[in-house]
Amino acid sequence: MNNVPCKFIVTIRPKEGWQVYSSAQDADGRCICTVVAPEQNLCSRDAKTRQLRQLLEKIQNMSQSIEVLNLRTQRDFQYVMKMESQMKGLRSKFRQIESNRRTVDELKGKMNELQPLIPVLEQYKTDATLISQFKEEIRNLSLVLTAIQEEIGAYDYEELQQRVLGLEGRLRNCMNKLTCGKLMKITGPITVKTSGTRFGAWMTDPQASPKNNKVWYMDSYTNNKIVREYKSVSDFVSGVESRTYNLPFHWAGTNHMVYNGSLYYNKYQSNIIVRYSFESGRVMTQRALESAGFHNVYPYTWGGFSDIDLMADELGLWAIYATNQNAGNIVISQLDPQTIQVLNSWNTEYSKRNAGESFMICGTLYITNSHLTGAKVYYSYSTKTSTYEYMDIPIHNQYFHMSMLDYNARDRALYGWNNGHQVLFNVTLFHIIQTDDES
Structure with a gap:
């Protein structure tokens, strides 16, 4: 570790006005960084x-x-x-x-x-x-x-x-090492569009290339099989559809995930996870999530068949659910994106029925205590250390009823469905990285 201070400040003012990088060095010589958004900039000259x-x-x-x-x-x-x-x-x-x-x-x-x-x-x-x-x-x-x-x-x-x-x-x-961090703050939301019923899901693919900004839209939590595709967020806002998909099975809940070109969703009235390829237009894989409760046995606080929550972060694809064996408490399972097989699982002590919503960032599950006004991130569980922590991070529930909240690692933002409004939240992550520059 060198003794040269690594302190620098870079301010970025992008389209949405939310991306800031900063860094400073602590007493032990470690580089402590905070990041709000993914864009990077070059340092100032002397x-x-x-x-x-x-x-x-x-x-x-x-x-x-x-x-x-x-x-x-x-x-x-x-x-x-x-x-x-x-x-x-x-x-x-x-x-x-x-x-x-x-x-x-x-x-x-x-x-x-x-x-x-x-x-x-x-x-x-x-x-x-x-x-x-x-x-x-x-x-x-x-x-x-x-x-x-x-x-x-x-x-x-x-x-x-x-x-x-x-x-x-x-x-x-240094910036390349800022891929993961601990959640410190949630700001927003930015209202992208108002459409659909009170419940639904919208998302982009975190594995897509920077030029691919397709949006997928799935209205309601049941009795629907139609997925609407838009080429960009602007097309989504203006309602210009590029394609629609008629799924072979109805979905349950609103906790779907598009990951690397495939849609992962919970098949209605079952604990089966379906992987549907948008390119081929057919089901590639479907597999039961063993012991997972379904059909409002262990939903989030708002109900809506939200027993199984599929999500992705920097480390891969995840399923959040509850089992009788874990006394109705949340189970975290990492999934193989191709086969949907469970790679590893962690049992938490947080009741699934007491959770408003949840999302994964960098292998840590963050749980809100409500889907209504006054909601906050109350609990987190790290799969890296198998430890939990109680938190107090407010989230502004602008439209009073949150039925979907998912993190997108590419955008480093939270996508939400807030009482018929499609919204985005910004996240602030805290990083501690060890510098390896000895020059």
């Missing part, structure tokens, strides 16, 4: 390089202003030329004043025409003064830039560039 960049930007802006003023002066010059020719015409008119009364009237008309040119002349003088001031300031700035360049001294441009690239590389390495 103070001198930043000052150079700011001055160069200022010169560029001033050069643009000079160009604008120059165009204005060219335009005004055309007016002046026009006025000069008219003035010459006036001289000959004056010579005829004594002999021709009509000429006097014509002269008055010409004078009225020339009246608007007076402000033009004044503006021309002002622009010429401003141009002189700009040129003087640019000369001064050039002197400042030269002084800074001399002060940098031994560092030529190539060496400075290599230093900056090295710092950026170290920052990227």
Whole structure:
């Protein structure tokens, strides 16, 4: 571990306005980082390089202003030329004043025409003064830039560039380690759309490529087999469907998951999990989740056949349910996405019927204490350490009834169905990472 502080702050203002990275080093030399969103940025240059960049930007802006003023002066010059020719015409008119009364009237008309040119002349003088001031300031700035360049001294441009690239590389390495963390805060929601019944699910595929932003929409918690697909969130908002799928079996609940191109859902009136491929349009696998309660035996607090909750995070695909063997308390099982076989299971001591909703982040299950107003994340269970913790993280239940809440690892956001409103929540994660940079 080096003794060089790794403290840096990078602020990002993206489309939704929620993505911020920050990092600092604790007393033991560990890099402690907080992340709100997935986008990454490069570190700032050192103070001198930043000052150079700011001055160069200022010169560029001033050069643009000079160009604008120059165009204005060219335009005004055309007016002046026009006025000069008219003035010459006036001289000959004056010579005829004594002999021709009509000429006097014509002269008055010409004078009225020339009246608007007076402000033009004044503006021309002002622009010429401003141009002189700009040129003087640019000369001064050039002197400042030269002084800074001399002060940098031994560092030529190539060496400075290599230093900056090295710092950026170290920052990227640190950010790449910020894939997982502990939930610290939930903000929002952002209301994406209002549609459907009080209960339903909407989602994107966390395993999809960045260019694939398809949205899937499943209204109601029972008596439905129709999945609606949209090419993007904007199409979803405007209601432009790209395709619909008629599933072979009705679903139960609202806790479905799209993962790596397949839909995973609980088959109605059973503890069977179905894997349906959108590409082939058929069921690839279906398997019973052994001992799992179903059909409102162990639902969430709102009911709705929500006994089995399928979800995904950075570590894979999961099923959350309850069994008689675990006294109705929540069981966490990690699933093989291809075969739906249980890879590992953890028994918690939290009653499934007392849970409002739940979601997985980085192998930790977070449970809310209610689906109604005043809900908060109350309990968490880490599959890494097989330990639990009581928490107090509020979640704003804006529309008073939450029937679906799932984490998307690609977006690092919570998707929710809130009383007929499709909403997004932002999450803040806390990270402790050990740096391995010894330089």
